[in-house]
Amino acid sequence: MQGSTTEFKRQAEAALHDATLQRAMAKAKGGFVDKRRLAVARLPEFAQIRAEAKAIKEHTLAHLDYYLEQFERKVLESGGRVHWARTADEACAAVLAIIGAASKQVLKGKSMVSEEIGLNAAMERAGHTVVETDLGEYIIQLAHEPPSHIIAPAVHKTRDQITDLFQAEHEKYGLTERVTETEDIVNEARQVLRTKFLSADVGITGANFLIAETGSTVIVTNEGNGDLTQILPRTHIVTASIEKVIPSLDDMTVLLRLLARSATGQEMSSYNTLSTGPRRADDLDGPEEFHVVIVDNGRSDMLGNEFHDMLRCIRCGACLNHCPVYGAIGGHAYGWVYPGPMGSVLTPLMIGLENARDLPNACTLNGRCGEVCPMSIPLPDMLRTLRFKEHERKLSKARARGALKAWGLLARRPRLYQVVTALMTAVLGSIGGRAGRFRSLPLASGWTQARDLPAPQGATFQRMWRRRR
Amino acid sequence: MSAARDEIFTRIRRSLRRDAPLAAPPAHRSQAPESNVRPRLEKDPLECFIDKVHAAAGTVDRISAISDVVQATSDYLHRHGLEPRLVVASHPLISELAWPAEWKIHAGPARGEDHIGVGAAFAGVAETGTLVMLSGADNPTTLNFLPDDHIVVVSALQIVAHLEDAWRLMRDSVTAMPRTVNLITGPSRTADVEQTIQLGAHGPRRLHVIVIED
Ligand code: SF4
Numbered sequence: 001m002q003g004s005t006t007e008f009k010r011q012a013e014a015a016l017h018d019a020t021l022q023r024a025m026a027k028a029k030g031g032f033v034d035k036r037r038l039a040v041a042r043l044p045e046f047a048q049i050r051a052e053a054k055a056i057k058e059h060t061l062a063h064l065d066y067y068l069e070q071f072e073r074k075v076l077e078s079g080g081r082v083h084w085a086r087t088a089d090e091a092c093a094a095v096l097a098i099i100g101a102a103s104k105q106v107l108k109g110k111s112m113v114s115e116e117i118g119l120n121a122a123m124e125r126a127g128h129t130v131v132e133t134d135l136g137e138y139i140i141q142l143a144h145e146p147p148s149h150i151i152a153p154a155v156h157k158t159r160d161q162i163t164d165l166f167q168a169e170h171e172k173y174g175l176t177e178r179v180t181e182t183e184d185i186v187n188e189a190r191q192v193l194r195t196k197f198l199s200a201d202v203g204i205t206g207a208n209f210l211i212a213e214t215g216s217t218v219i220v221t222n223e224g225n226g227d228l229t230q231i232l233p234r235t236h237i238v239t240a241s242i243e244k245v246i247p248s249l250d251d252m253t254v255l256l257r258l259l260a261r262s263a264t265g266q267e268m269s270s271y272n273t274l275s276t277g278p279r280r281a282d283d284l285d286g287p288e289e290f291h292v293v294i295v296d297n298g299r300s301d302m303l304g305n306e307f308h309d310m311l312r313c314i315r316c317g318a319c320l321n322h323c324p325v326y327g328a329i330g331g332h333a334y335g336w337v338y339p340g341p342m343g344s345v346l347t348p349l350m351i352g353l354e355n356a357r358d359l360p361n362a363c364t365l366n367g368r369c370g371e372v373c374p375m376s377i378p379l380p381d382m383l384r385t386l387r388f389k390e391h392e393r394k395l396s397k398a399r400a401r402g403a404l405k406a407w408g409l410l411a412r413r414p415r416l417y418q419v420v421t422a423l424m425t426a427v428l429g430s431i432g433g434r435a436g437r438f439r440s441l442p443l444a445s446g447w448t449q450a451r452d453l454p455a456p457q458g459a460t461f462q463r464m465w466r467r468r469r
Numbered sequence: 470m471s472a473a474r475d476e477i478f479t480r481i482r483r484s485l486r487r488d489a490p491l492a493a494p495p496a497h498r499s500q501a502p503e504s505n506v507r508p509r510l511e512k513d514p515l516e517c518f519i520d521k522v523h524a525a526a527g528t529v530d531r532i533s534a535i536s537d538v539v540q541a542t543s544d545y546l547h548r549h550g551l552e553p554r555l556v557v558a559s560h561p562l563i564s565e566l567a568w569p570a571e572w573k574i575h576a577g578p579a580r581g582e583d584h585i586g587v588g589a590a591f592a593g594v595a596e597t598g599t600l601v602m603l604s605g606a607d608n609p610t611t612l613n614f615l616p617d618d619h620i621v622v623v624s625a626l627q628i629v630a631h632l633e634d635a636w637r638l639m640r641d642s643v644t645a646m647p648r649t650v651n652l653i654t655g656p657s658r659t660a661d662v663e664q665t666i667q668l669g670a671h672g673p674r675r676l677h678v679i680v681i682e683d
Contacts, residue, residue, distance in 0.1 A: 045508050222657065231611055253632045303481060
C-alpha cells in the first residue's frame with residue numbers, strides 16, 4: 001500500500017476522510033509533544049547540549065572522509081567487514097552477497113535506511129524469509145504496509161486493527177484466541193517472535209551512530225528486539241548511511257542526551273547497544289560474522305550544498321510529531337519512506353523534485369519543526385528553498401507562476417499597487433457586502449472549499465495607515 | 470578497494486573541496502571529553518542512580534556485602550513467586566557466591582528456556598540510571614535479553630556520575646572494545662500499540678539492580 005509521491009493531494013484528502021486513521025492519529029497526538037516538552041524542561045542544559053551536538057555533527061561532516069576511513073579501519077581491526085554502496089541497488093546487492101545463495105531466515109531490527117533501499121523486497125525476491133522484529137514494524141509487515149512514522153511505524157494503526165491482524169496471521173501458530181488488550185497483544189507478538197529469534201540465520205539492524213574511535217555501530221531501542229536480532233543469528237549485518245559516523249564515544253553521549261528526549265521524552269531509551277566486530281574467541285555468544293554496509297544514495301552530493309544541514313538529522317521524529325500537516329494526514333500520504341517535515345526535504349532530494357513536487361508545499365511554514373529539531377536543522381528554510389527551485393525549474397503550476405509574476409510586476413510599482421489594491425478592496429468589499437465573507441470565489445476554490453474568505457471591510461492597510469498618521 | 474568505495478570518497482572530497490585524504494586527525498573537541506556539557510545531578514551519584522533506575526521502571530536492592538546477593542536474590546524470587554532456576558554469569562563479582570544447593574544454577578550463555586538471569590555490570594551511570602554491561606566470557610550478552618527477569622549486581626564503587634565517566638573507566642581498565650556494550654536503562658518496553666507503554670516487549674519484563682555498598 002505504498003502510496004506515490006506524485007499523488008500527495010489525493011492521498012492527503014483520503015487520509016483526512018479515513019475515520020480509523022483519524023482515530024489512531026488523535027490517540028498519538030499530544031502524547032509525543034507533551035512528553036518531549038517535559039523532558040526538555042527537566043534538562044536545564046538542553047540548549048547548550050543542542051549547540052554542542054550541532055558542532056559535533058558539523059565537525060564530522062567537514063571531515064567526513066577522515067572519520068569514515070577511521071571507522072572502516074577500526075571495524076577491520078576488530079574482525080568485521082565493511083561494504084560500500086553508492087546506490088540503493090548496490091546496497092541491496094551487497095547484503096544479498098553476504099547472505100549467500102541458499103535461502104535463509106533473516107531477522108530485521110528497525111532500520112530506516114533499509115526501507116530507503118527497499119531491502120525487504122530485494123531479500124524476498126531472492127528467496128529469503130524476512131521477519132521484522134520491532135513490534136511496530138512487525139505489525140505493518142503483517143499488514144503489508146510501509147512505516148508511517150520514523151520511530152513509531154505503526155502509529156496509524158488502532159488496537160482493533162492490530163487485534164484483527166493478529167487473529168488472521170497467528171492462527172497458523174495455533175494462536176486462535178482474539179487478543180484485545182495491549183498487554184496480551186504484546187505478549188502474543190513476543191511469543192511468536194521468540195521462536196523466530198531462536199532459529200534465524202541472519203540478523204540485520206540499522207545504526208543510529210557509527211563510532212570512528214572504536215569501529216562500533218550503535219542502535220537505540222526500547223524493546224530489545226534489535227539486540228536479540230544481532231546476538232542470536234550467526235551473521236550480523238548493519239545497514240547505515242554515510243552521515244551516521246561520529247568521532248567518539250563522548251560525542252555519542254552528547255547526541256544520546258538529545259535523541260531519546262526529542263523522540264519519546266525518555267531521558268535514555270531502554271537499550272543503547274554498541275556492536276564492535278564479531279564475537280571474540282572466548283565469547284560464549286554473539287555473531288560469528290559482522291558486516292557493515294555503508295550507503296551513500298545521494299548524501300555525498302548534499303554535503304556542502306544548500307541542503308547540507310539535513311545531514312545532521314538523527315531521525316528522532318520530533319519534527320513529525322510537531323507538524324500539524326503530518327498530524328492531520330499521517331505518514332502514508334507522503335508516499336515514500338520519510339514523511340513529515342524531514343521527509344518533505346529528503347524525499348525530493350533522493351527521488352527527484354519532479355517526482356515529489358507537492359511535498360515542499362505540504363507545509364504551513366509555521367516553523368515548529370525547526371524549533372523542536374534537536375540538531376537545529378532549518379527545515380522551514382529548506383522547504384522554502386525547494387519551493388523556490390520548483391518555481392525556477394517550472395515544476396510548480398503554471399497558474400501559480402503566472403499569479404506570482406503578476407504580483408511581482410505590481411509590487412514593483414507602488415503607485416499602481418495602491419490603485420489596484422484600493423480598487424479590489426472596494427469591489428470585493430461591496431460584493432461581499434452584508435455576509436462579510438465569500439463562500440466561493442473564482443480562482444480561489446482551493447481556499448473556499450474548506451473555509452470562507454473574509455471580505456475586506458473598509459480601506460487598504462496603506463490608506464488606513466496614512467489616515468492614522 | 471571497491472569502485473563504489475573510491476567513488477564515494479571522491480564525491481565526498483569533491484563536495485568538501487579537497488582532493489586528498491587528510492594527513493593528520495582534525496582537531497576536535499572530543500580530544501578533550503571533559504569539555505562535554507554535563508547535566509547537573511540533584512543528589513550524590515549513588516542516590517541519583519537509584520532514583521533513576523526506579524524512574525525507568527526498574528527496582529533496586531542495597532546490600533552491604535557480596536555474600537548478601539544470595540539473600541537478595543532469594544527475596545526477589547519470593548516476591549515474584551519465581552522458581553529458583555537461574556542462569557548466572559561467571560563474572561568475578563558473583564562467581565564465588567554460595568547459592569543454596571537445591572537451586573538449579575547454570576553458567577551462561579542464556580538459552581530460550583532460561584527465565585531468570587543474573588549478571589554483573591561494569592558500571593552504573595547516575596545521570597540516567599543506566600547499567601553498562603560489557604560482553605565477554607564472564608558476561609554473555611544473551612543473559613541480558615533472553616530471560617524474563619534480569620538481575621544485575623553492581624558495586625557502589627562503580628557508580629559514576631555521567632556516561633563520559635564510564636567511558637573513561639573503560640578506557641583505563643579494558644584493553645580492547647568488547648564485542649557488545651549494552652547500556653541498559655530499565656526493562657524492555659514498547660509503545661507500538663496506540664502509544665501505550667507496555668513493559669516486556671522482547672527483552673526482560675523486569676530489571677532488578679542489586680547495589681553492593683561495602
Ligand atoms: S529533522 Fe530534526 S527533528 Fe526531524 S527527525 Fe531529524 S533531527 Fe529529528
